[in-house]
Amino acid sequence: MSEIQSKLKDFRAKLDLTQEELAQKLGVTRQTIIALEQAKYQPSLELAWRCSRLFRVPIEDVFSFIN
Amino acid sequence: MLKKFLWFSRHPADEREAVILSAAYQRALTATWAGLGLFLFFVSPLSGVMRSVGLDHAVVLLEAVLFASMFAGWTAVRREHLEFVPVSHKGRLAFWNLALIWLAATFAGMLPIFVAPRLFYVSIFGVFVVYVLSAMVWAANWTKSYTLHSRILATFLLPFQTVGFLLEPKAGLARRMLLTLVLTVGVIGVPLAIWVPFMNNVASASGFSGPIVPGIGDGLGFHPIIADYRLVGGLQEGDIVEFGSYYPESNVKMQMHDNFLYGRVNSITGDSVSVEVEDAHGTSSDGREPDIIRIIDDHHTQEVSRGDIFAKVILDAPLSHWLYR
Numbered sequence: 001m002s003e004i005q006s007k008l009k010d011f012r013a014k015l016d017l018t019q020e021e022l023a024q025k026l027g028v029t030r031q032t033i034i035a036l037e038q039a040k041y042q043p044s045l046e047l048a049w050r051c052s053r054l055f056r057v058p059i060e061d062v063f064s065f066i067n
Numbered sequence: 068m069l070k071k072f073l074w075f076s077r078h079p080a081d082e083r084e085a086v087i088l089s090a091a092y093q094r095a096l097t098a099t100w101a102g103l104g105l106f107l108f109f110v111s112p113l114s115g116v117m118r119s120v121g122l123d124h125a126v127v128l129l130e131a132v133l134f135a136s137m138f139a140g141w142t143a144v145r146r147e148h149l150e151f152v153p154v155s156h157k158g159r160l161a162f163w164n165l166a167l168i169w170l171a172a173t174f175a176g177m178l179p180i181f182v183a184p185r186l187f188y189v190s191i192f193g194v195f196v197v198y199v200l201s202a203m204v205w206a207a208n209w210t211k212s213y214t215l216h217s218r219i220l221a222t223f224l225l226p227f228q229t230v231g232f233l234l235e236p237k238a239g240l241a242r243r244m245l246l247t248l249v250l251t252v253g254v255i256g257v258p259l260a261i262w263v264p265f266m267n268n269v270a271s272a273s274g275f276s277g278p279i280v281p282g283i284g285d286g287l288g289f290h291p292i293i294a295d296y297r298l299v300g301g302l303q304e305g306d307i308v309e310f311g312s313y314y315p316e317s318n319v320k321m322q323m324h325d326n327f328l329y330g331r332v333n334s335i336t337g338d339s340v341s342v343e344v345e346d347a348h349g350t351s352s353d354g355r356e357p358d359i360i361r362i363i364d365d366h367h368t369q370e371v372s373r374g375d376i377f378a379k380v381i382l383d384a385p386l387s388h389w390l391y392r
Binding site: 027028029031032034035041043044046047 | 081
């Protein structure tokens with residue numbers, strides 16, 4: 001069983017953004033942010049890149065692959 | 068949860084919804100193929116079953132397959148959070164504009180009752196066309212944010228239901244269903260409610276589809292006419308009229324009551340009118356169960372008083388044969 005875990009919530013807190021604000025910045029819905037933070041959705045590579053650019057950190061700092 | 072049953076009408080709001088809807092479409096396609104396969108198994112000579120299915124049943128079966136596909140897709144989205152699909156109207160004012168058009172069309176459609184009864188069927192048809200076309204325009208405008216296939220379905224197949232369903236898009240499903248029902252029934256009910264009180268002026272089709280007396284009838288089941296009860300211009304020789312009188316029993320060897328007769332005025336002498344009877348509708352009571360019957364082509368002349376004449380009959384009203392064929 002493998003899954004992608006994210007530290008999206010931590011990074012969002014650092015930038016003091018609400019889920020809605022983060023969703024707008026990333027061009028997704030708030031429900032997608034919720035799903036990402038709860039590891040219920042695996043983001044596309046494009047969305048992962050957008051997250052890493054927004055937080056100015058490497059992708060693997062935001063998302064980690066657990067096998 | 069059930070509101071996601073119309074999942075196929077959504078554009079995905081983002082990549083997560085695209086993934087969810089993609090799964091829904093996959094399941095729907097699987098159900099469609101399975102349903103069509105099952106259907107073909109029963110009708111195809113290749114399977115050896117080869118049951119013949121009438122067109123009506125085939126349509127119902129195909130609709131069942133479509134419904135099963137919608138259900139299969141729904142199982143993929145029912146537990147997912149999907150964004151609310153905005154309806155492109157700004158509240159109830161948009162509906163009242165439509166209602167105003169419908170009301171204006173209804174009253175405009177009533178005018179022929181008073182000025183040109185001969186056009187009664189044309190006006191009914193015209194009003195109905197205005198209802199449908201305006202509902203289509205409204206439905207098409209309100210579903211701009213929906214997928215093209217569901218928009219086409221909503222506009223051309225279910226315009227009234229679409230307007231009703233989208234009137235309060237954030238309301239609960241039960242309320243939206245109720246609004247749909249009210250609007251759909253209202254579209255039929257409002258013209259009826261307005262027309263019926265005026266129907267004493269103009270009777271619509273006098274339709275009798277009961278058994279025709281053997282040997283006399285010509286097989287016609289329906290007689291589309293307009294009867295102008297106002298008797299505008301008074302009676303003239305040659306007028307086709309509707310009147311009530313007792314049908315001479317000897318002619319048909321049965322007793323009729325509650326009958327209406329149709330005939331052509333031969334001559335008018337004071338209060339007495341001589342009418343060549345061409346057609347009679349009524350209820351027979353010849354020992355069996357009372358039954359509405361129609362007797363035609365049994366010509367005889369009858370003397371009646373002016374008071375017995377109900378209406379002048381218009382037989383060739385435009386659209387009547389088409390609407391009531």
